[in-house]
Amino acid sequence: MTFAPGTLSFVKYEGLGNDFVLIDNRTAAEPVLSAEEAAAVCDRHFGVGADGVIFLLSAETGADFRMRIYNNDGSEAQMCGNGIRCLAHFARELGMGGTGSGYRVETGAGLLNIDLLADGRVRVDMGPPHLLADEIPTTLAPADQKAVAASIPVGGVDWRVTCVNMGNPHAVVFVDELATVDLHRFGPLFERDRHFPERVNTHFAEVISPTHLRVKAWERGAGPTLACGTGACAVLVAAVLNGLSHTEATVELPGGPIEIRWDGATNHLLMTGPARKVFSGLL
Numbered sequence: 001m002t003f004a005p006g007t008l009s010f011v012k013y014e015g016l017g018n019d020f021v022l023i024d025n026r027t028a029a030e031p032v033l034s035a036e037e038a039a040a041v042c043d044r045h046f047g048v049g050a051d052g053v054i055f056l057l058s059a060e061t062g063a064d065f066r067m068r069i070y071n072n073d074g075s076e077a078q079m080c081g082n083g084i085r086c087l088a089h090f091a092r093e094l095g096m097g098g099t100g101s102g103y104r105v106e107t108g109a110g111l112l113n114i115d116l117l118a119d120g121r122v123r124v125d126m127g128p129p130h131l132l133a134d135e136i137p138t139t140l141a142p143a144d145q146k147a148v149a150a151s152i153p154v155g156g157v158d159w160r161v162t163c164v165n166m167g168n169p170h171a172v173v174f175v176d177e178l179a180t181v182d183l184h185r186f187g188p189l190f191e192r193d194r195h196f197p198e199r200v201n202t203h204f205a206e207v208i209s210p211t212h213l214r215v216k217a218w219e220r221g222a223g224p225t226l227a228c229g230t231g232a233c234a235v236l237v238a239a240v241l242n243g244l245s246h247t248e249a250t251v252e253l254p255g256g257p258i259e260i261r262w263d264g265a266t267n268h269l270l271m272t273g274p275a276r277k278v279f280s281g282l283l
């Protein structure tokens with residue numbers, strides 16, 4: 001720990017119930033908390049309680065700032081959709097000047113543009129989806145091919161899974177009735193299945209209509225969360241690839257709805273949703 005107890009300030013934010021401890025880390029090049037400390041802070045009984053810790057760092061390549069995230073098990077992820085919306089409001093709260101009505105952010109998924117909308121929501125250009133098995137990564141298809149509706153036996157059930165990387169890896173499974181899926185049984189089995197060498201975020205999805213998808217997520221390194229922004233993008237992409245939805249849809253998560261559009265001109269995913277400050281404190 002590189003700070004005296006009771007001196008490191010944090011702000012707690014949530015995006016659709018996916019909650020984070022946010023730290024202004026601009027005075028140091030590396031996160032001020034180790035992976036173990038981040039996991040301890042996330043503990044819901046002995047810590048602040050959160051799905052992850054997100055650090056706002058100075059940019060390295062001329063963007064407005066840089067983002068790094070630890071899941072609540074202490075593993076580092078490349079990107080977080082709900083978290084980056086929270087970070088947009090946090091940067092505004094810190095009085096940071098930006099680019100136009102938002103910011104340009106360096107993430108593990110590349111340079112992303114975020115916009116604070118007049119109604120308080122945040123729109124994020126999440127970049128393009130990566131679909132080749134090698135890019136996920138998964139061994140469910142040959143390295144240079146997509147894993148779309150690929151067969152995978154998990155927990156004694158033969159599932160059909162579509163894999164999408166949004167900076168981080170996602171497996172999407174379409175089911176007839178979401179209510180019947182035992183998330184706590186199958187989520188951990190998918191996360192550590194041998195076909196996903198970097199583990200995987202898993203989403204069970206029901207198609208309500210071509211513009212309305214309902215989803216439950218089991219996140220890599222965080223377990224069941226109320227929402228996953230990168231996952232919502234992955235679900236829309238998987239739905240389009242399987243001929244199940246339009247390129248623009250509302251993705252309904254346990255924490256609320258989020259709007260996702262797969263833009264044909266740029267091949268980028270656009271995510272629009274809320275972010276809210278909950279409280280602040282000192283660690």
Ligand SMILES: N[C@@H](CCC[C@H](N)C(=O)O)C(=O)O
Binds near residue numbers: 219
């Ligand atoms: N909740 C996030 C994703 C956080 C990272 C994920 N658990 C991973 O390890 O890839 C989101 O909103 O995108």
